[in-house]
Amino acid sequence: MKQGDSKEELLGSVHNIARQDYCVDAPVEVALTPQEKRFLLVAERGDCATVRKMLDELKDQPEVFNINCVDPLNRSSLIAAIENENIELINILLEYNIQVKDALLHAIKEEYVEAVEILLEWEEKIHVHGQPYSWEAVDRSSSTFTPDITPLILAAHMNNYEILKILLDRGATLPMPHDVRCGCDECVASSEHDSLRHSQARINAYRALSSPSLIALSSRDPLLTAFELSWELRRLSTMEAEFRADYNVR
Numbered sequence: 001m002k003q004g005d006s007k008e009e010l011l012g013s014v015h016n017i018a019r020q021d022y023c024v025d026a027p028v029e030v031a032l033t034p035q036e037k038r039f040l041l042v043a044e045r046g047d048c049a050t051v052r053k054m055l056d057e058l059k060d061q062p063e064v065f066n067i068n069c070v071d072p073l074n075r076s077s078l079i080a081a082i083e084n085e086n087i088e089l090i091n092i093l094l095e096y097n098i099q100v101k102d103a104l105l106h107a108i109k110e111e112y113v114e115a116v117e118i119l120l121e122w123e124e125k126i127h128v129h130g131q132p133y134s135w136e137a138v139d140r141s142s143s144t145f146t147p148d149i150t151p152l153i154l155a156a157h158m159n160n161y162e163i164l165k166i167l168l169d170r171g172a173t174l175p176m177p178h179d180v181r182c183g184c185d186e187c188v189a190s191s192e193h194d195s196l197r198h199s200q201a202r203i204n205a206y207r208a209l210s211s212p213s214l215i216a217l218s219s220r221d222p223l224l225t226a227f228e229l230s231w232e233l234r235r236l237s238t239m240e241a242e243f244r245a246d247y248n249v250r
């Protein structure tokens with residue numbers, strides 16, 4: 001956009017506000033400044049020295065630079081660092097207080113154990129009691145993961161023993177799907193709001209509970225647990241029509 005083109009800028013900003021307020025599913029596009037484009041590029045390349053230099057030089061220029069900027073695919077420099085398994089870059093970005101958002105879930109999806117540990121330590125440091133965790137507080141319109149995907153559920157889907165152990169040792173709790181016929185307020189509200197997502201959340205929880213690594217780590221009698229689960233899944237496959245095939249393959 002041309003500098004000084006105030007009419008277009010104004011229209012642009014009105015457009016963004018409207019989308020933010022009325023259309024929660026559309027990601028809000030914010031134009032990147034040249035500095036931000038360069039920053040994302042050097043972060044993607046893993047050039048830690050230049051990243052640090054830019055962060056030092058630009059830290060007092062919020063009008064042209066935001067460390068939390070994202071590329072058109074909604075990837076921040078931190079997500080790039082995780083996907084490229086660059087621990088040094090992750091540490092630099094945390095040092096400059098980048099917002100971690102759902103970075104922990106990305107690290108779990110990449111099965112990047114070292115980053116999982118660093119991000120969990122970071123979360124313990126910044127989490128305020130009674131407030132949602134970073135990965136819960138993300139803007140749903142721009143999130144890669146649905147709200148029912150917790151770190152433990154995702155690690156169980158990856159069936160990653162090491163990450164599951166780290167999470168359980170830190171007190172993560174197992175998902176407790178309510179009965180398919182449950183009539184509690186939470187289930188009724190969730191089902192009325194979006195019944196497909198409600199069913200999807202249930203299958204995500206059961207897929208996690210059937211992770212062999214999770215059963216081995218959490219059950220006193222893994223064989224019995226596996227049998228009970230398979231019986232429960234067979235029952236669900238007859239009741240949750242949309243996901244019959246998913247329940248049956250297990």
Ligand SMILES: [Zn+2]
Pocket residue numbers: 178179182183184185186187188
């Ligand atoms: Zn319920």
